[in-house]
Amino acid sequence: MHPTFEHHDHSHCCGDSLTRAEALMAERGARLTPVRRRVLELLLESHRALGAYDVLERLSAEGFGNQPPVAYRALDFLVEQGLAHRIQRLNAFTACMHAGEAHAPAFLICRACDTVAEAPVAPVRAALDTAAAELGFVVERASIEALGLCPNCQGAA
Amino acid sequence: MHPTFEHHDHSHCCGDSLTRAEALMAERGARLTPVRRRVLELLLESHRALGAYDVLERLSAEGFGNQPPVAYRALDFLVEQGLAHRIQRLNAFTACMHAGEAHAPAFLICRACDTVAEAPVAPVRAALDTAAAELGFVVERASIEALGLCPNCQGAA
DNA sequence: TCTTGACGTGTTATGATATTACATACTAGA
DNA sequence: TCTAGTATGTAATATCATAACACGTCAAGA
Numbered sequence A, B: 001m002h003p004t005f006e007h008h009d010h011s012h013c014c015g016d017s018l019t020r021a022e023a024l025m026a027e028r029g030a031r032l033t034p035v036r037r038r039v040l041e042l043l044l045e046s047h048r049a050l051g052a053y054d055v056l057e058r059l060s061a062e063g064f065g066n067q068p069p070v071a072y073r074a075l076d077f078l079v080e081q082g083l084a085h086r087i088q089r090l091n092a093f094t095a096c097m098h099a100g101e102a103h104a105p106a107f108l109i110c111r112a113c114d115t116v117a118e119a120p121v122a123p124v125r126a127a128l129d130t131a132a133a134e135l136g137f138v139v140e141r142a143s144i145e146a147l148g149l150c151p152n153c154q155g156a157a
Numbered sequence C: 001t002c003t004t005g006a007c008g009t010g011t012t013a014t015g016a017t018a019t020t021a022c023a024t025a026c027t028a029g030a
Numbered sequence D: 001t002c003t004a005g006t007a008t009g010t011a012a013t014a015t016c017a018t019a020a021c022a023c024g025t026c027a028a029g030a
Helices: A010-028 A034-045 A053-059 A068-080 A124-132 A149-157 B010-026 B035-047 B053-061 B067-081 B122-133 B151-156
Strands: A084-087 A094-095 A105-111 A118-121 A138-149 B082-087 B092-095 B105-108 B116-119 B138-149
Touching: A010 A034, A034 A094, A034 B067, A053 A068, A053 A094, A068 A084, A068 A094, A105 B122, A105 B151, A118 B092, A118 B122, A124 A138, A124 B105, A124 B116, A124 B122, A124 B138, A138 B122, A149 B138, B010 B035, B035 B053, B035 B067, B035 B092, B053 B067, B053 B092, B067 B082, B116 B138, B122 B138
Parallel strands: A105 A138, B105 B138
Antiparallel strands: A084 A094, A105 A118, A138 B138, B082 B092, B105 B116
16 A cells, blocks of 8 residues: 555654755755745645645744745745645645655545545656657646545545 | 647537537437537637636627626536536636547647647556556546647747 | 426625735845 | 845735525426
């Protein structure tokens, strides 16, 4: 079973990701400021996708600014840096579980518990590139988002 | 090259789709009312994705209601009936080019000219199902949207 | 024929998501 | 220390979407 769906030491997996993020940012000369860092933590703490206004609410409760751009800017930064992804279908954001590794993401969204996981996407992307190439279309970026049931919720349903 | 990207007899391709839509609706006992029909025409006339408010603007100019639900209801109906698709990435809608044939869609969106085409998706979907199954996840619906350059715009760029 | 219920449309109001523009403050490097 | 670039705070507004209710039409059945 995928780590995201398994019971796991959550604080540990968050800590790891955070450490990796800091290393990456240092390497690139990008700044993981307090707001940005806090937003990343919020995303990491839940394996679900959070809306910009969810994030904003928490930020503002913690003394950061309380206007939408505060949340959107931090989220946009994280997405640009590959530390988070935007889930189009949900108008929401998740922490990236494979920051640093170049990867185009495919997301598995559980419609019961809202957990979001990243699936290995290489074969999917290859199939898409092929299908597109046959029409003469060159794919630059793809969003692949699947809605369904995660292993934990299949039993429940 | 894919028909969508090729110079083609547009009024003819629209007429075909409209005829097919009417046949389908009759068969199902669903009603393709004037608003709904007009919205479908609008989507067919452009091979691009139209936002709900774009559609609304035209409707209202033609004497239909001028409030958002008028457009959203017609669009939702068309999507439910498989006559149109929603493009998550663009918050917009396109006419379906394969109404009646059961199909999960993959969309190719040209970032230069905004044309949207549907690509054959079976292999892509199979790869996605496989990747998901390895994590124990069951895919019910998937949105696959690719951003890139269509054949016509590759030369220009 | 009248009634009734389902459906479609119109309209008001509001909610949810996202951006522009500008002011202020911090930070790194010359 | 100065300065240029970057980051943050805030107000205002744009864009996308839905809830709730009123009215009209039409067909099925009493």
